Amino acid sequence: MKISINRQYFIEQLNHCLKAISPRTTLPILNGIKLEVKDNQLLLTGSDSEISIEITIPTEVDNEEILEINEPGAVVLSGRFFVDIIKKLSGDFVELETNDSYQTKITASKSEFNLSGNDPDQYPLLPEVNDEESIVLKSTVLKTIINQTNFAVSLSETRPVLTGVNWQFNDEGIKFTATDSHRLALRKLNGDQFAMESMNAIIPGKSLTELNKIINDSDDEVEIHLSQNQVLFSYGNMRFISRLLEGNYPDTSRLFPENYETKVTVDNSSFYHAIDRVSLLAREGGNNVIRMTVEDGNVELSSNSPEVGTVNEDVNTNGVEGEGLKISFNSKYMMDALKAINDEEVTIDFFGTMRPFTLSAANSDEVIQLILPIRTY
Amino acid sequence: MKISINRQYFIEQLNHCLKAISPRTTLPILNGIKLEVKDNQLLLTGSDSEISIEITIPTEVDNEEILEINEPGAVVLSGRFFVDIIKKLSGDFVELETNDSYQTKITASKSEFNLSGNDPDQYPLLPEVNDEESIVLKSTVLKTIINQTNFAVSLSETRPVLTGVNWQFNDEGIKFTATDSHRLALRKLNGDQFAMESMNAIIPGKSLTELNKIINDSDDEVEIHLSQNQVLFSYGNMRFISRLLEGNYPDTSRLFPENYETKVTVDNSSFYHAIDRVSLLAREGGNNVIRMTVEDGNVELSSNSPEVGTVNEDVNTNGVEGEGLKISFNSKYMMDALKAINDEEVTIDFFGTMRPFTLSAANSDEVIQLILPIRTY
Numbered sequence: 001m002k003i004s005i006n007r008q009y010f011i012e013q014l015n016h017c018l019k020a021i022s023p024r025t026t027l028p029i030l031n032g033i034k035l036e037v038k039d040n041q042l043l044l045t046g047s048d049s050e051i052s053i054e055i056t057i058p059t060e061v062d063n064e065e066i067l068e069i070n071e072p073g074a075v076v077l078s079g080r081f082f083v084d085i086i087k088k089l090s091g092d093f094v095e096l097e098t099n100d101s102y103q104t105k106i107t108a109s110k111s112e113f114n115l116s117g118n119d120p121d122q123y124p125l126l127p128e129v130n131d132e133e134s135i136v137l138k139s140t141v142l143k144t145i146i147n148q149t150n151f152a153v154s155l156s157e158t159r160p161v162l163t164g165v166n167w168q169f170n171d172e173g174i175k176f177t178a179t180d181s182h183r184l185a186l187r188k189l190n191g192d193q194f195a196m197e198s199m200n201a202i203i204p205g206k207s208l209t210e211l212n213k214i215i216n217d218s219d220d221e222v223e224i225h226l227s228q229n230q231v232l233f234s235y236g237n238m239r240f241i242s243r244l245l246e247g248n249y250p251d252t253s254r255l256f257p258e259n260y261e262t263k264v265t266v267d268n269s270s271f272y273h274a275i276d277r278v279s280l281l282a283r284e285g286g287n288n289v290i291r292m293t294v295e296d297g298n299v300e301l302s303s304n305s306p307e308v309g310t311v312n313e314d315v316n317t318n319g320v321e322g323e324g325l326k327i328s329f330n331s332k333y334m335m336d337a338l339k340a341i342n343d344e345e346v347t348i349d350f351f352g353t354m355r356p357f358t359l360s361a362a363n364s365d366e367v368i369q370l371i372l373p374i375r376t377y
Numbered sequence: 378m379k380i381s382i383n384r385q386y387f388i389e390q391l392n393h394c395l396k397a398i399s400p401r402t403t404l405p406i407l408n409g410i411k412l413e414v415k416d417n418q419l420l421l422t423g424s425d426s427e428i429s430i431e432i433t434i435p436t437e438v439d440n441e442e443i444l445e446i447n448e449p450g451a452v453v454l455s456g457r458f459f460v461d462i463i464k465k466l467s468g469d470f471v472e473l474e475t476n477d478s479y480q481t482k483i484t485a486s487k488s489e490f491n492l493s494g495n496d497p498d499q500y501p502l503l504p505e506v507n508d509e510e511s512i513v514l515k516s517t518v519l520k521t522i523i524n525q526t527n528f529a530v531s532l533s534e535t536r537p538v539l540t541g542v543n544w545q546f547n548d549e550g551i552k553f554t555a556t557d558s559h560r561l562a563l564r565k566l567n568g569d570q571f572a573m574e575s576m577n578a579i580i581p582g583k584s585l586t587e588l589n590k591i592i593n594d595s596d597d598e599v600e601i602h603l604s605q606n607q608v609l610f611s612y613g614n615m616r617f618i619s620r621l622l623e624g625n626y627p628d629t630s631r632l633f634p635e636n637y638e639t640k641v642t643v644d645n646s647s648f649y650h651a652i653d654r655v656s657l658l659a660r661e662g663g664n665n666v667i668r669m670t671v672e673d674g675n676v677e678l679s680s681n682s683p684e685v686g687t688v689n690e691d692v693n694t695n696g697v698e699g700e701g702l703k704i705s706f707n708s709k710y711m712m713d714a715l716k717a718i719n720d721e722e723v724t725i726d727f728f729g730t731m732r733p734f735t736l737s738a739a740n741s742d743e744v745i746q747l748i749l750p751i752r753t754y
Contacts, residue, residue: 081661081685088654103686110693111654115686277465277488284458308455309480309492316487 001073074120153205154180207242279331337369378450451497530582531557584619656708714746
């Protein structure tokens with residue numbers, strides 16, 4: 001393999017590729033990035049066996065030559081370290097030349113590195129994803145969906161399926177659900193173009209976190225292909241592949257109560273900051289529990305920590321309906337839920353002190369956040 | 378104590394004060410900030426017993442009222458936590474009101490915190506610094522001096538005096554010296570206005586690091602007062618007091634060799650980046666040792682790490698004089714030294730493979746950096 005490549009462009013692509021590389025991999029070769037030159041292009045591959053990222057670099061981008069191929073071939077080079085070298089070199093272009101024992105000479109300006117490389121045939125093959133079922137989303141929509149659900153996945157491996165977001169397809173569109181069994185995030189995406197035969201896919205939360213870092217907040221399209229065990233996100237010159245979680249996702253539809261007892265409408269941002277303030281003391285007390293009291297149309301938040309002190313805050317509301325209420329909840333869950341609702345006005349429906357309550361935008365049920373209260377009374 | 382204070386201004390001052398507060402203090406009350414209202418002003422004090430910071434807040438700044446005093450008094454409030462509360466409150470002004478048992482009510486907008494406070498009489502008295510000996514430096518000059526020396530202090534407590542920077546006064550000016558016994562940084566500040574009777578003060582490196590974070594890169598003046606055990610930096614509305622290190626600082630003047638065997642002149646920035654690149658491999662190999670070869674007027678840097686590979690770089694020089702040389706050194710020390718020389722062109726004087734070498738600006742000996750080589754040949 002012998003190539004010359006635009007250094008800045010190369011760095012960007014390598015940085016994307018690094019996102020798939022975990023320092024804790026059990027297979028040493030997966031610490032490396034695979035470079036493969038064939039068919040007049042350079043393929044970069046990074047993988048931790050859960051996530052794989054494949055990037056195709058053509059010889060020209062926007063009519064500018066970014067890659068010159070002198071000799072095809074392939075090599076695996078130590079990931080992070082190789083990328084560090086490319087970053088610290090000077091000059092617009094860098095040359096890579098690999099010999100028969102995969103030793104790779106990297107030259108730019110007056111610097112010359114000679115790195116030990118690995119046999120690319122030792123590198124695992126990427127899973128095949130067949131293209132039977134696919135949908136297309138704008139990257140900004142996909143990012144929003146990830147931001148509205150992914151925070152609620154479980155961090156505990158006790159029930160592995162809960163560490164993923166459940167994508168449930170039906171003839172109306174897609175439902176995205178995440179829950180750690182203390183709170184639940186639900187997002188709906190309705191539309192014929194998303195309709196599919198009834199099926200579901202549980203995508204690991206970690207994969208979605210990495211994907212979210214790579215895709216831009218733009219109108220660029222992301223093609224999503226689902227197979228039995230894998231999902232492929234195809235985005236520009238990148239293929240992002242994640243395994244799916246096996247197992248049955250719990251039926252969460254019956255969790256949502258009906259007919260609220262108390263309904264409070266608040267300004268999202270000012271309520272968020274009020275919770276944030278009151279939670280200062282809750283955190284200092286070693287938990288995140290804050291209390292909310294609804295009485296005579298007034299809403300008050302409070303918290304106390306025996307050694308440190310107390311805090312009370314009157315909440316400005318845009319409306320209070322139904323019965324009075326005293327309820328306690330985890331302030332972090334409340335703040336996460338508020339952040340996930342992209343609307344200035346938020347409605348909170350309560351169904352009594354001991355039952356889960358729900359948050360949604362005042363005039364849409366596209367996003368519903370459900371939180372279990374904490375028993376303190 | 379009862380006051381109302383401009384929140385943004387208060388936050389700035391509290392943040393400065395926090396710099397003196399260490400979470401690892403042995404005296405619990407030092408986790409707090411002391412607030413004292415008297416003589417128509419508010420005094421804030423933070424201390425970890427090594428460093429103390431005292432800030433005076435007047436009622437008006439630039440003809441704008443920032444502090445309204447309703448009742449004098451004093452209290453000690455839990456540092457970081459109290460500052461977090463002030464930051465998260467809303468509104469332009471915040472009110473503080475302390476009762477007889479030092480419980481303090483903090484109100485702003487619709488929020489009310491009630492915090493347990495401590496008796497200010499339990500707070501240790503700040504050391505007195507008498508004003509016999511003092512000099513004045515511009516804050517930008519003081520920052521430069523700290524940056525040029527402080528990095529070289531020892532991090533090991535084996536010889537406590539080496540954890541500080543030695544300020545040596547004589548009739549010509551001041552010499553600032555820091556060394557960890559592997560490298561040494563020397564800065565001279567000549568001028569009648571700095572001349573003093575022969576004396577020295579060893580200021581802890583940690584104190585200078587914190588001071589450097591607080592003072593601005595500006596023409597503001599810093600008044601420096603020295604006493605037997607303390608140094609006071611008086612800056613705007615702030616008094617920054619640090620204890621001095623006890624003991625005798627070693628005489629380092631005889632460390633500097635004369636009559637170089639090899640002299641290399643380089644461009645500071647491009648040499649720095651060359652060292653940075655070559656050190657990538659040195660770091661990967663588990664040490665920071667890189668090699669420099671001077672031969673026939675050419676300078677080459679190299680490093681190798683058996684498992685990983687090798688690197689060579691030809692150095693652009695602005696001139697090579699004297700004999701050929703092979704020498705090895707710690708790349709981090711070299712990079713620190715280059716950063717401490719504020720000049721585009723740097724001269725390196727070598728005195729043989731086994732003797733310390735020195736770096737200075739090509740046309741000034743205001744800063745001299747000395748580095749011990751590493752024996753590898």
